[in-house]
Amino acid sequence: MLEQLLIFTRGGLILWTCKELGKALKGSPIDTLIRSCLLEERSGEVSFNYEAYTLKWTFHNDLGLVFVAVYQRILHLLYVDDLLSLVKESFSEIYDPKRMSYDDFDETFRQLRMEAEARGEELRKVKVVSCVKKQGQVSKSGLDGGNKSGGGGSKKDDGDGDKDKVGSLMTNGNHKDDDKTDLANGKENTADNVVLDPSKLMKLRSKGVRGRGGVRKTDSIGNKSSKVSAAEPPKKATKKNRVWDDAAPKQVKLDFTDSVGENGNGNHDHVDIAAADQGESMMDKEEVFSSDDESEDDDDDEPRSDEKKPEAKKKGWFSSVFQSITGKANLERTDLEPALKALKERLMTKNVAEEIAEKLCESVEASLEGKKLASFTRISSTVQGAMEDALIRILTPRRSIDIMRDVHAAKEQRRPYVVVFVGVNGVGKSTNLAKVAYWLQQHKVSVMMAACDTFRSGAVEQLRTHARRLQIPIFEKGYEKDPAVVAKEAIQEATRNGSDVVLVDTAGRMQDNEPLMRALSKLINLNKPDLVLFVGEALVGNDAVDQLSKFNQKLSDLSNSGTTRLVDGILLTKFDTIDDKVGAALSMVYISGAPVMFVGCGQSYTDLKKLNVKAIVKTLLK
Numbered sequence: 001m002l003e004q005l006l007i008f009t010r011g012g013l014i015l016w017t018c019k020e021l022g023k024a025l026k027g028s029p030i031d032t033l034i035r036s037c038l039l040e041e042r043s044g045e046v047s048f049n050y051e052a053y054t055l056k057w058t059f060h061n062d063l064g065l066v067f068v069a070v071y072q073r074i075l076h077l078l079y080v081d082d083l084l085s086l087v088k089e090s091f092s093e094i095y096d097p098k099r100m101s102y103d104d105f106d107e108t109f110r111q112l113r114m115e116a117e118a119r120g121e122e123l124r125k126v127k128v129v130s131c132v133k134k135q136g137q138v139s140k141s142g143l144d145g146g147n148k149s150g151g152g153g154s155k156k157d158d159g160d161g162d163k164d165k166v167g168s169l170m171t172n173g174n175h176k177d178d179d180k181t182d183l184a185n186g187k188e189n190t191a192d193n194v195v196l197d198p199s200k201l202m203k204l205r206s207k208g209v210r211g212r213g214g215v216r217k218t219d220s221i222g223n224k225s226s227k228v229s230a231a232e233p234p235k236k237a238t239k240k241n242r243v244w245d246d247a248a249p250k251q252v253k254l255d256f257t258d259s260v261g262e263n264g265n266g267n268h269d270h271v272d273i274a275a276a277d278q279g280e281s282m283m284d285k286e287e288v289f290s291s292d293d294e295s296e297d298d299d300d301d302e303p304r305s306d307e308k309k310p311e312a313k314k315k316g317w318f319s320s321v322f323q324s325i326t327g328k329a330n331l332e333r334t335d336l337e338p339a340l341k342a343l344k345e346r347l348m349t350k351n352v353a354e355e356i357a358e359k360l361c362e363s364v365e366a367s368l369e370g371k372k373l374a375s376f377t378r379i380s381s382t383v384q385g386a387m388e389d390a391l392i393r394i395l396t397p398r399r400s401i402d403i404m405r406d407v408h409a410a411k412e413q414r415r416p417y418v419v420v421f422v423g424v425n426g427v428g429k430s431t432n433l434a435k436v437a438y439w440l441q442q443h444k445v446s447v448m449m450a451a452c453d454t455f456r457s458g459a460v461e462q463l464r465t466h467a468r469r470l471q472i473p474i475f476e477k478g479y480e481k482d483p484a485v486v487a488k489e490a491i492q493e494a495t496r497n498g499s500d501v502v503l504v505d506t507a508g509r510m511q512d513n514e515p516l517m518r519a520l521s522k523l524i525n526l527n528k529p530d531l532v533l534f535v536g537e538a539l540v541g542n543d544a545v546d547q548l549s550k551f552n553q554k555l556s557d558l559s560n561s562g563t564t565r566l567v568d569g570i571l572l573t574k575f576d577t578i579d580d581k582v583g584a585a586l587s588m589v590y591i592s593g594a595p596v597m598f599v600g601c602g603q604s605y606t607d608l609k610k611l612n613v614k615a616i617v618k619t620l621l622k
C-alpha cells in the first residue's frame with residue numbers, strides 16, 4: 001500500500017500531500033532522499049530505499065516540481081511509476097506558482113490512484129497468467145524431455161515483486177501484511193505548503209532533476225572491483241627509499257595563507273593552485289589549474305590560440321556535440337543520449353572512474369529532460385551549465401573541516417590534535433605527512449610525528465629523515481610493534497610535552513589486505529584521531545573508487561565502537577604528474593563524500609596546495 005505521495009517545489013515548498021493516506025512517515029525519508037540522492041547527483045537512480053520504505057520520484061523540470069511516492073519496501077507496488085506520471089501530468093495542468101492551496105487535487109488524485117491501481121492489477125494478472133503458461137510449458141517439456149528440470153516447483157522472480165513475491169517474503173517471516181502495516185502516530189508532511197528543511201532544499205532550486213531513468217547496473221560501486229584492479233596482478237616491488245638531503249628547506253613563500261585560508265579544507269573556489277609559489281613544478285600547469293579570476297564567459301574554456309580561428313572552429317567538443325539539437329523547444333532523452341555518451345567518454349579520458357562518469361551523465365540527463373528551451377537557444381550552453389553545476393556540487397564538500405580551528409579547539413582541551421594518514425602502498429603518505437607538518441609549522445603550530453609504520457623496513461628511517469630536516473620531534477618504537485599502541489604512546493607523549501598536533505604515519509596497505517586493515521581499524525578505534533586522512537594518488541582511474549570505498553567499508557565493518565569512523569578527508573598526491581587527467585579527484589569525492597583537503601604536487605615540502613574546484617571542473621569539461 002502507498003504510504004504517502006508528496007508534491008513540492010525544488011525550493012522546498014510542499015504544495016500538496018495526500019491527506020487521505022495521511023500516515024506519518026517514520027524517520028525522515030523525504031529529507032534523506034533529498035540529501036543523499038537528489039542533491040548528490042544520484043537522481044538518475046531508479047528508486048531509493050530508506051529503512052522500511054522505498055521512494056520513487058519524478059520531476060517536472062520545466063515547472064521545477066518534484067513528485068515523490070513512498071511505499072513499504074517489501075511491496076514493490078507495480079503501479080507507482082504509472083501513478084507518478086499521471087499525477088505529474090494532471091498536477092502540472094493546474095500548477096500556478098502564485099497559488100497557495102491545491103485541496104481540489106485530492107479528488108483528482110483519488111481517481112488517478114484508482115486508475116493506476118486498476119492498471120497495476122491488470123498487469124499483475126497478465127504476469128501471473130504468462131508465468132503459469134510458462135510453467136506449464138516447462139513442466140510439459142520436462143515430462144517430454146525426461147531429464148530437463150521442471151519449472152513447476154521453483155517460481156521465478158521476475159523482479160516486479162507482485163503479491164506472490166510479498167507472500168514469499170512474508171512466509172520467510174520478514175514482514176507483515178501491507179494493509180496491516182502500522183506506522184507511527186502523529187503527522188508529518190501532511191499539511192499544505194509546509195516548507196522542508198531549507199538548508200537541504202535550497203540547492204534543488206538551481207537543479208533540474210528527473211525520476212526514473214533506465215535500468216542501472218548496480219548501486220554498490222564500492223563493492224565492485226574495478227576493471228583496472230582486476231586486470232593488474234598484485235605488485236610486490238621492493239621500495240626504493242628516496243634520499244632526502246639534509247639541507248634546510250627552501251624558504252619559499254607559501255601559498256597557504258591568503259589565497260587558500262588556513263582551514264585545510266580545499267573546497268573553495270577562491271583557491272588558486274597555480275597562482276602562488278610554484279617556482280618550479282606547477283608553473284607548467286597554469287592552463288590546467290587556471291585562476292578563478294579569469295572571466296567566466298561561455299567560451300572561456302577555449303584555448304587562447306584559437307582566438308583568431310573561424311567561428312565554427314572555435315567551438316569546443318562540447319558545443320559541437322550538442323549543436324545538432326540546438327533550437328529544439330523541449331529536450332528529449334533521445335536528443336541527449338548520444339551527446340551524454342560522448343560526455344561520459346570524455347570524462348573517462350580525464351580519469352574519472354567509469355561508474356562515476358555514468359552516474360553523473362544520468363543525473364545531468366535527468367536534470368535536462370523535458371526542459372523547455374526558447375527557440376534557437378544554444379543547448380550547448382544549457383548542457384554545459386548543467387554539467388558544470390553538477391561537478392561543482394560534487395566537488396564542493398558538504399562537510400567543512402577547518403584544521404586550524406580544530407587544532408586550537410583541541411589545544412584548549414589540553415590535548416593534541418591527531419591526524420592519521422592512511423592509504424595504499426607508495427602513494428606518498430610519509431612525504432605528504434612531512435609537507436603537512438611543514439605547513440603547520442608555518443602557522444606556528446607545534447608538531448610531533450609518530451612513526452606507526454612498523455611494518456615496512458625503512459619506513460621509520462624515512463620519517464626520521466623528514467623529522468630531522470624539519471626539526472620536528474618524532475616518536476618511534478622501531479618495527480614489529482603494534483602500531484595502535486605506538487600511536488597511543490605517541491599521543492600520550494605529545495600531551496606531556498605540549499605538542500599541538502600529532503601526525504601519525506601508517507603502513508601502506510592494499511584495500512583487500514584483511515590483517516592490515518584490521519590493524520588500521522584497531523589504531524583508529526583505540527586512538528580516536530581527529531582526522532583520518534586518506535592519501536591517494538591522482539594517477540588512479542577506476543581504482544580510486546575501489547580503494548576508497550573499500551577502506552571505508554573495512555573501517556565500518558571492523559569498527560568496534562558505537563560510532564563508525566570513516567575517512568574524513570582526502571589528500572591527493574602526485575598532481576604534478578597527471579597533466580589534465582584530474583578525474584580521480586571527482587571519483588574519490590563522489591564515492592566518499594569526503595573533501596579533498598590537500599593536493600600534493602611535487603617532491604618538496606612546499607608542494608602542497610588546495611584544490612581549485614573551478615579549475616578542475618574546467619579541465620574535466622575541456
Ligand SMILES: Nc1nc2c(ncn2[C@@H]2O[C@H](COP(=O)(O)OP(=O)(O)OP(=O)(O)O)[C@@H](O)[C@H]2O)c(=O)[nH]1
Pocket residue numbers: 239242423424425426427428429430431432453456459506507508509573574575576577600601602603607
Ligand atoms: N611527483 C610527486 N611525487 C610524490 C608526491 N608525493 C610523494 N611522492 C613520491 O612518491 C614516492 C612514495 O612516497 P612515500 O611518501 O614514500 O609513500 P608512502 O605512501 O609513504 O609509501 P609506503 O609507506 O610504502 O606505503 C616517493 O618517491 C615520493 O617522493 C607528489 O606530490 N608528487
